[in-house]
Amino acid sequence: MRNVVVTGVPRPPLDQLDELARFGVATVHEALGRIGYLGPRIRPIQQGTRIAGSAVTALCWPGDNLMIHAAVEQCGPGDVLVVSTASPCTDGLFGELLATSLAARGIRGLVMDAGVRDTAELRAMGFPIWTRHVSAQGSVKATAGAVNVPLVVGGQSVLPGSVIVADDDGVLTVPAHELPRAIEASRAREAKEQITRDVLAAGQLGLDRYGLRALLGELGVEYVPYEQYLAGERRNV
Amino acid sequence: MRNVVVTGVPRPPLDQLDELARFGVATVHEALGRIGYLGPRIRPIQQGTRIAGSAVTALCWPGDNLMIHAAVEQCGPGDVLVVSTASPCTDGLFGELLATSLAARGIRGLVMDAGVRDTAELRAMGFPIWTRHVSAQGSVKATAGAVNVPLVVGGQSVLPGSVIVADDDGVLTVPAHELPRAIEASRAREAKEQITRDVLAAGQLGLDRYGLRALLGELGVEYVPYEQYLAGERRNV
Amino acid sequence: MRNVVVTGVPRPPLDQLDELARFGVATVHEALGRIGYLGPRIRPIQQGTRIAGSAVTALCWPGDNLMIHAAVEQCGPGDVLVVSTASPCTDGLFGELLATSLAARGIRGLVMDAGVRDTAELRAMGFPIWTRHVSAQGSVKATAGAVNVPLVVGGQSVLPGSVIVADDDGVLTVPAHELPRAIEASRAREAKEQITRDVLAAGQLGLDRYGLRALLGELGVEYVPYEQYLAGERRNV
Amino acid sequence: MRNVVVTGVPRPPLDQLDELARFGVATVHEALGRIGYLGPRIRPIQQGTRIAGSAVTALCWPGDNLMIHAAVEQCGPGDVLVVSTASPCTDGLFGELLATSLAARGIRGLVMDAGVRDTAELRAMGFPIWTRHVSAQGSVKATAGAVNVPLVVGGQSVLPGSVIVADDDGVLTVPAHELPRAIEASRAREAKEQITRDVLAAGQLGLDRYGLRALLGELGVEYVPYEQYLAGERRNV
Amino acid sequence: MRNVVVTGVPRPPLDQLDELARFGVATVHEALGRIGYLGPRIRPIQQGTRIAGSAVTALCWPGDNLMIHAAVEQCGPGDVLVVSTASPCTDGLFGELLATSLAARGIRGLVMDAGVRDTAELRAMGFPIWTRHVSAQGSVKATAGAVNVPLVVGGQSVLPGSVIVADDDGVLTVPAHELPRAIEASRAREAKEQITRDVLAAGQLGLDRYGLRALLGELGVEYVPYEQYLAGERRNV
């Protein structure tokens, strides 16, 4: 690990981030061909919040939040702070005081690959957080790390300045240069989904709408009446 | 795995399902002698919902939801769709569009042994879901599986046409022919628990009500005053 | 395991417990030098509740809640029941009837290192619970254990008569003789945090307030402009 | 759970079991269309052992091995004892003394969905074991369970009298009436694999042998030279 | 956590440790009434080694092995070093160089609640290790901890100067003042087990030897012939 704080990372335009924030994680993920989802273990501590922002990254030593303090200075309006550790860590590296600092700088939220604490206060503040763990265990400030270097979180590479989208389904990272395409493709997908939704609500089946009946036949799936199936199975009891 | 869609699975009477739905999972589980609980890992995405329905089952390949589409056609009013995968899978095989389809057919909920997505929308729709994972990661439709075959979910065999009961404590499967007994036994247990509740609220101890004092004695449990116990323990520090 | 029920465990004064209950788990944990946190796996089933009480402990055999019944009799106003098992167990050893008993005796809550059930009813009752698992699976009453002996829960030794603090961040055990110091140190910490909070909200950085800039320098952390960093990294793709 | 000991379970012929034992778990699993694999968590405590036998099943309460003792009496030459618990359990429910009993009755091995102990002695005895856990923690004999009822182990239903195959890849259950087909299909698969092995060893690619080149094309997989790919990716750093 | 190095911890007599080392973990655990087993997650990196020694304890910060170096100085012949961390950690806090130091001082082995590395070299040296993780990830030396304070490892309190027994079944801690009783009780248990082993090898059943037939009857366990059981079950398919 090179111990650096990278400064001056370019950000995507705020209005484009705001535009993308209207769409959910699942929609953007699909629209872009399924890249960058941080997986099912990074979960929100609140319900019903949806954000988009520009990633500022911090890589900490386990049990140590020194580099989060260094990262705060690199954060500005529209940013989302993304924190990981050099090896797995459950400790509460982030709490209400750091959130106060971030909120004062216009930061939109935190993605934490370790733990957070003061969760009641954080919810009361309305500061949105997605985290792997909740833990009251605090940290030291003794070992160097890095700020605004590429991280790996939840099986994905997260680049500084990339776009973060987060909601109740989890967290997504989108390459910055894909932001315009993400907006356009999400808009198109949403429109298409609205039509599909109406059709499905009216009773058409996905089997027919997506042309899956033929596929089932090609794959050799047979339709068998219950009594006939049961007769075969009873031999196995 | 035989690649079949079993049709015409018989359902338990809707009024009996409605009757059973009044009781909680823990009550029915106890009333029937502790069979069929799908374990502590299948959790609701909503709070305070209690349902009962008839199981339609779908067995998918990991990362593939083709058979869920085939299963929708086999679903009708009062059913609960139960989905498992051929090996462990965290992906979001089910989302808001499939829920729209199911809701249009009168289905009461979903039990998912993999993952779901669009959780904010699903809660907003009021479509009840119990799931092992929440994940925005989507699926393909490429590999055959089966519909309405016996599944294993959470260490239990779930048969098509069996009764599913679900609430904040998790999910239960009850053999269809046990439904009348389940209602009767749950009603009896509830009545008995109400009496016990009143007695305990009035201050009687379980030790006395359940006759456990004698058992403690038979098992050799001794009552020891604190100072005496402490004197013994201090030798160990 | 010695099969004993230890009686007459001394309790800390109720007014001091009430005083400590005003502070959160993270605050008390820090104030006392980070001792006794039961870790990130014991989680509340409710949100926004904060309690403090005196520990009554019960050690059960897996799948068996006999000793919880023995423990109830040892519980009184201001107590918190803490339950562990001789080996890991997910079963629902505690439900609404036991909560009715405890509530009738003025107990403030339950900390469970196995599972609980009837969670909807327990939330409706307003009986606060922190637990490792939620499970409808019930228990037997067949094997001896112990009441008011030291337990290990979440990597911490929990002594009978010690102070339990619990909120959305988890559960803390504090030695009884530390209670006055815990109150004083928490009060001091809260006051100091209020000042820090105001300063951070006004925009001062933790880097400056905590004197961390010098430390970053000593540890060899370099500040590198983005373009320069990128030039180095591009060699690695 | 019904508390029964089912007696007189029919066994498959010993010579057919011996015949099947020649093939590995992966081969039989494939030959039968991928049914009945007990998953990656049930692991051998020894290396290089391969067995086949007839399942005798025991369902125990967690922390309790009473029903293993009841099951021993139902075991005979060629059998494999399969043990599960009513809820997850890591305890060592089986050790060297029980293995001595089983070996004296001609039993071929143990499949344990909880824990075993005395592993050094068991390896020294040459008694083959597949288990979820190794734990020195012992058990009580206090609560009823069942013998020779269907179990669920590792996501599979295991019927008494079914065929168990086990080796370094794990454990497989095969319906008894499928045993002749399992032998025949495994033999055919082994022969086919020997030809494939020779061809692959001689350098032919699976892409060509299995006709996968065309599939890659249909699925839209493109071949891209490294420098061209790199040029695209560098935009993302 | 108080940051102390406790010196001059009294040790049990070496000849008694040697005497206890003859018995396995499971035997001593049973002989003493099932206390102090460190659970199924602390596993040996070698096979077939059995040791007993006196515990020297070290409590480290996650990712930091400073206190192991401080602990080495407190170690002498017959000791076993037991290391834990303030929160869960997978890093390799211990490797071949530290083992060289310990071996030079006559230490008998290491019990590690985090990770070790250089496992090939450690096996080649014949230095016995029980550990939760194997990881090449190294550590810093920056944060204080403690030496020879009570630790919690695997759900057990481990006191400095207590007796550690370890073999293929895991690790056990025995209070120092129990060592003579442990030897005597293990010897008695071993003798009794030898008789039981001979009887079981000769074909007597545990059901008869331990008087369990009557218990099965009292618990209501019924014996049911296979065909009769099957008739009942067939209704459920």
Next chain:
Amino acid sequence: MRNVVVTGVPRPPLDQLDELARFGVATVHEALGRIGYLGPRIRPIQQGTRIAGSAVTALCWPGDNLMIHAAVEQCGPGDVLVVSTASPCTDGLFGELLATSLAARGIRGLVMDAGVRDTAELRAMGFPIWTRHVSAQGSVKATAGAVNVPLVVGGQSVLPGSVIVADDDGVLTVPAHELPRAIEASRAREAKEQITRDVLAAGQLGLDRYGLRALLGELGVEYVPYEQYLAGERRNV
């Protein structure tokens, strides 16, 4: 995920790979400043093997090994195949037939972030494997993925053409342009460790050799005699 097979990835010189293979994972990891370790969950199925090679990467859909077949064609002498899946997967995507193909092409080993099967045969062949899971469950060939794109395995980004080092401590990825420095730094570290080893074997303490005594003092670590410490602790029982 872009569905591509990247061809013509440049490889590091074979003689440099051979040179690096002499050093262990832990040594190279330290020598390079602790980058690229794939973590404690990717474990060898054999013991005592150490390799280095050039990474060919394959990204598969869960339960599908189509892209491994496409990757084989891109492999040559000195390569190590590294396989990951789009979401977590335990299935046996790789077995003895694929190993036969790879061995015929001079490949040095496999790193698998899902599962392998035929482990007994693979050990017998002497084909080295590091894997997250062992599972007999086979795969389909139905869904596109990618070959020689960057993967994330065990929290690290693995680039095609990077250097893989693997032994009993796990797996390391080293950027190709760092290979000469890795060799030199590992050689230097090994030499230095030999001196340290001799000194430690002769009895010098790490406390003195690494100058840690002063650090302990600065951090406020106190040395306390046992009796004095005990007197303080006894108040807590």
